Amino acid sequence: MSKLFPSRFTLLKAFVLLFLSISLFVRISFMVWDFAEVDKSILDLLGTFGTGFLFDIGTVSFFTIPYLLYLLVVPVKWYGSFIDRIITAFGFFLGILIIYFSFFGEFTFWDEFQRRYNFIAVDYLIYTYEVVKNINESYPLPILIGSLLTLVALTLFIVYKYGGFQKTYYSETSFKQKFVASLPWFAIAIVCGLLVTNDQAEWSKNRYNNELSKAGIYSFFAAFRNNELAYSEFYRTIDDKKAFADVKGEFVDSGDTFLHPLKNEILRNTKNTDSIKTEQRPNVIFICIESLSGNYMNALGSDLNITQTLDSLANKSLFFTDFFATGTRTVRGMEAITLSIPPTPGRSILKRKNNTGLFTIGEVFKAKGYDRNFFYGGDGYFDNMNTYFGGNGFNIVDRGRGFLLDKSITTTRTNIEDDEVTFENAWGVCDADIYNKVIKEADKAHETGKPFFDFVMTTSNHKPYTYPEGKIDIPSGTGRNGAVKYTDYAIGEFLKNARTKPWFKNTVFVIMSDHCASSAGRWELDVQNYHIPALIYNLPNAVPQKIDKLSSQIDMFPTLFASLGWDYKTNLFGRNILEMKPEDERAFIGNYRKLGYLKDNKVMVLGDGNTANFYQWNPADNSQKALPMDTEFLERAISNYQVADYLYRNGGLQLNNLKK
Structure with a gap:
């Protein structure tokens, strides 16, 4: 020694x-x-x-x-x-x-x-x-x-x-x-x-x-x-042409037609397949709930009784019971929802270079004549949200202290003023305050006669779990259950207020979580910890129903567009859940290193050491059992992730390139 x-x-x-x-x-x-x-x-x-x-x-x-x-x-x-x-x-x-x-x-x-x-x-x-x-x-x-x-x-x-x-x-x-x-x-x-x-x-x-x-x-x-990983360098791959052929085949089966069939891209036209359905253009308010796991809702098996509003809406909406988040963070959820793309390895595209001027769901709304707005109760500087949304055509409404990261981005930015705030913590104003701002802006938009799409990101269901006292029977700051109950309460008050407005009857409400409360588990990817609630409420001429089809965040807005009878140009990976056949059902789940493909209660996990592990997932106890490798299943998983990464790295998501 x-x-x-x-x-x-x-x-x-x-x-x-x-x-x-x-x-x-x-x-x-x-x-x-x-x-x-x-x-x-x-x-x-x-x-x-x-x-x-x-x-x-x-x-x-x-x-x-x-x-x-x-x-x-x-x-x-x-x-x-x-x-x-x-x-x-x-x-x-x-x-x-x-x-x-x-x-x-x-x-x-x-x-x-x-x-x-x-x-x-x-x-x-x-x-x-x-x-x-x-x-x-x-x-x-x-x-x-x-x-x-x-x-x-x-x-x-x-x-x-x-x-x-x-x-x-x-x-x-x-x-x-x-x-x-x-x-x-x-x-x-x-x-x-x-x-x-x-x-x-x-x-x-x-x-x-x-x-x-x-x-x-x-x-x-x-x-x-190593916060960015090139898929082609670290993960299992197949020939690019084979990967694109596999992915394109899924869309061809749905009746889509490609604008450039021979190119390595997925830009295509999708048409309303329901000859009876006429195109509708209602306002759309999307509520992205912070960290709400499916197991907090009674409608999804909980006995906590802390989601009275959402449980009630589940019986009045298109309610998706087998729905999964693609990732474990808010920016990953935003990526999946707006870009409708499987998760790429490393950081979310929101936080990477070349993250503006992309084909997002906002482009579909724009083509239909919508104004697009992003609401956040904190400073949208956080996690690069303002640069991403502002750089992709959204107006910004936030509690801004900072600035857009990219000064070249020109967008309308509206501040949540001090006199509009009743409660605020580290992450921003309480959910009730952000909803009140949404109501105010919707009133203004209604006067113009132009339809609007609002992306609303909530924050109350986040540590430190604090919210206004006296609204629910669980004291502020005592834990996640109280934050969930307040989150649910605020949604109820928001809808109660919205129902008094002249624009309510012509407004669709989409409600979904960004990710679960926790992604941790004993498995490489703990499948149950990606299960989230999702519903579409107040959809014109829609019969409330529970949809038990396996799907994920990338599918929500393609499903809404189809439900509104839209024909549109698309670069999105998502599918119309309502028309999925059993063999079409699948979900994408992952973290920044592990990429999962879930189908038929089996999950393929691709790792950054060129690894691939195949498991049988038991939903009853969330256990996983190793299975012999299924080459066809493996290739389908690889194809989706490889194409997603290829499109990002080769400009296949950029609007300017898609116009060529």
Whole structure:
């Protein structure tokens, strides 16, 4: 041990042991937290903690490099000098502050996502106002900061009491001894930097064991480097012509005709197949509900009794009972809804380059003469929403503090003023306030006689789960159930108000969640945690019914367009759910790395290591059982994802290219 940590390396030794000890504590804590989900056989536990230890060693090796370089260049005669003491003490203080801060952060991140740091944490670095305010409203921040500083001070005191600083300052360690002691750490850092990837921690079929095997800080920097993934480089592929032929075949079967049949594109004309149905152009208000899982609704099997409005609407609407979100974040839901496209790997298209001037559902509404508006109760700067919607032809209505990210975008922006706000938290105004703004703008639009399409993004069903007191019987800030009940209450009040308006009879309301409350589970993709509610209410001449066909977010607006009897040009992947035959039913689910294709209670999961895993999904208990590979099923999954990624990367979603 003295060769690895000579006396001059005493503080380095203390830092390494502290890091490894705290990391082990965090890993054990997370295992206890979700004990029922973890595979706990001896081999599984050895694999989890053994892999975790190796990743911890790799992570701490990166921290050692700056200090090792300092130790190597400082000669013996300068040991313990004033400058040496200042640099050493400050460096040690900063190191342990980072350790404690990152591990504190891991607990809040695990509480929200049941995962180690990933690209979401990287994204949150950009939006410090919302994130810091949310943490402050969700947790006792003064206590957390006080505890953090207390731990730092206590650690410094213990290290000082046991002579860590004195041994470092009054050492006689030679350059040769320092050089030899440094070599293992440099070697580990080089190996980890060049040869080790974060997905190598995913050795188990149990997702929780894989997450426990990771090191949070290592995962964070891995996400920072790899938040965009080219499908063709990391995933299984087939010939592009074959992929496009497979995807186009699905649309040909529906009667669509392609504008450029020989091109690698899916631009086509789709026609109203119901000769009796005449085209209608009602106003459309789409409510995208934050984080509402299907299992909160009684109409979908819950017994919580907290969605009275939505349960009532389920009996008066086209209610889709087997409906799935494509992803796990709001921007992924927005991508699926507006672009009607399977999820591409990496970040959502909303947050990537070339995300404006695209063919979205807004283009279909525009061709029918609609004004298009995006409503958000917070600052639409967050998650690049204003740039995306503004750059794709929508007017913006938000609680704006910032600006559009792209100054070249010209769009109308309306602010939610202070006198229009009755309640506000980190994420924006309460749902009731955003709905009141929607009512005001709808009144103005009605006077023009021009139909409007409103995309309304709610925020109340989000941590810290706070909302106006006295509206429901669950106190504000006490948890998700209260936020869901308030969300439902606000929808009820909105519709009650809307029914008094002259435009109500000619307005269709589409209500859907952006994603589930949680996507975490023990499986690669936990299918049940993508099941969301979706309905179309007040559709002209429509008979309320429950539609039990497997479908996903990309299908909602093509279904609405068909229900309104529209003929239109389309570049959308979505299908008309109402006309789906059993063999047509499918859903796309995924996260930023795993891409799932769900059909006939089977799910194909494509991974970024050119992997493909095939499972039988049991909806009764949400379990998955490995199946022998089905080549035809695999190719169908690959085709959809490969074509989606190809279109994005080759300009196949851009309006300018589609006009050529």
